Structures are given as structure tokens and as C-alpha cells.
Amino acid sequence: MAKQTRAQIQQSRRSARQQAAHRAQTRRKQLQFLASAVVAAIVIVVILVVVNRPTGTKTTSVDYTSIPTDGQTLGDPNAPVTVTEYADYQCPFCKQFATEQESKLVDDYVKTGKVKLVFHDFPFLGGQNNDNDSFRAAEASRCALDQGKFWQYHDALFARQGKENSGAFSQDKLVGIAKDVGLDTTTFTQCMDSNKYEQAVAQSRDEAAKAGVSSTPSFGVNGAPSAYQGYDVLTKQIDIALQQQGK
Numbered sequence: 001m002a003k004q005t006r007a008q009i010q011q012s013r014r015s016a017r018q019q020a021a022h023r024a025q026t027r028r029k030q031l032q033f034l035a036s037a038v039v040a041a042i043v044i045v046v047i048l049v050v051v052n053r054p055t056g057t058k059t060t061s062v063d064y065t066s067i068p069t070d071g072q073t074l075g076d077p078n079a080p081v082t083v084t085e086y087a088d089y090q091c092p093f094c095k096q097f098a099t100e101q102e103s104k105l106v107d108d109y110v111k112t113g114k115v116k117l118v119f120h121d122f123p124f125l126g127g128q129n130n131d132n133d134s135f136r137a138a139e140a141s142r143c144a145l146d147q148g149k150f151w152q153y154h155d156a157l158f159a160r161q162g163k164e165n166s167g168a169f170s171q172d173k174l175v176g177i178a179k180d181v182g183l184d185t186t187t188f189t190q191c192m193d194s195n196k197y198e199q200a201v202a203q204s205r206d207e208a209a210k211a212g213v214s215s216t217p218s219f220g221v222n223g224a225p226s227a228y229q230g231y232d233v234l235t236k237q238i239d240i241a242l243q244q245q246g247k
Helices: 006-052 092-110 133-146 150-159 171-181 185-193 198-210 231-244
Strands: 081-087 115-121 218-221
Touching (some): 081 231, 092 115, 115 198, 133 150, 133 198, 218 231
Parallel strands (some): 081 115
16 A cells, blocks of 8 residues: 655645534534524423413402492492593403502502592493493403402403403303302303393493593593593592592
8 A cells, every 4th residue: 555645644634624624513503503493492382381371360469358349339438539440341451450550559549448449331342232242241240249249250351351352251251250250150140141231231331431431441530531541640640639638
């Protein structure tokens, strides 16, 4: 076998180094691709978890058993300030208030006897047809009122809110919510089947429109309602009303 020249040896070594560098570059690319694939998979999993997580897990932390209630009124009936709320159970901004700000309002103003909160149904997102998610949810909340759990059911409705007019508040689902809240589902179903509160909910909707309500949520503080402009604005209005009452 012929002896390799110095040049041939150097060329052989250069070729070996180039092949090793190429293999290393290929390995780095493979690792980068694998890392990207893992990150993409993690992102997809996170998205799926967020999209498919139960909507009923986030509720207020209000303990209604310690607060005077009268129908859809929460708080001391002699409170110096009356806050009226007009809402639709399909309204996402109403849900935001119910799940994020309502407990603060109750803790700071209702439990202290400064404010009573009066809830008014304004089921307008389904249109004037009385057979839609907004209207059925309002009727269901009043059937829950018959069993003394209006506010608990009110919170559960907002917590289970789905896409507008998607069937999130079909009768079967409303009965399921009633069961979760601890209602007698037989009595609740009979109430819903009888359309006991259809006229009352329709009247509430019409009266809200006559009062000038055109969006939800809307609030009135010892007076006419106006569109919600944020919790800080609402509490400023309450504080001014309290000052006017010398409280």
C-alpha cells in the first residue's frame, strides 16, 4: 500500500473535520427543530386547557346567608343609598362585574349597611323573542328566588355563561345549574315549565327600556341608570350619594 504524502494527510484531516462539523451542524438543527416542536406542543396544550376549562369555576366569594335579602334586593332595606343594576345573563361585561367587582361592592358597601343593591332583568341580547338564552336565564333566576337562592343562582348563571345565543342556558342546563346550587330540581322544573315568570321578566325588560337602559350593565345610584363606566366611577357615585345623605 502506497505511503500517503503530507498533503494527502492534511487533506484527509480537513475532510474529516469538515464532516464532523457538518454532522454537528446537522445535530444542532435537529435539536432546534425538536425544541421548537416541543414548545409548539406546549402552547397547543395550554390553549386547549384554557379553551376547554369549565366556565363555572369562577364565582364570587359572597356569603349571602349573612346579608338581608328580599327578592332581587340585597342588603339593608333602610340603606341610605340604592344601587340599581340592569343586566343580561349573556352579557360578558355583566359577567365581569358579577365575578370580579360584585364581591367588593358587597363587602365595602352592602354588608356595612350603606347600600342596598337591586337587580333588574334586561334580557335584550336574544331580541324580543321570549324563548332565548337571555330570557330563559332571567326566568330561571326567579324560579330560584322561589326557593330562596336568587343570588346564588344569579352568580352561577354568570359563571356558566357561554357564547351569545349558543344554548348555554337551555332548560336542561338551567336545571343542572339548579341542582349544583342546591335547589329542588322537581320544583324548579315545574316553575320553568309553567312559564310562571314570563310576564314578570318581559315587564322588567320593557320597564328598563322605558327608563333609558340601552346597554348592560347599567347602574343607577339613587336615580336614573346609566351605562357602566367602571368600578371606580360607580363607587365615586356611591360616595357622593352617601355624602349627600350625611353618611
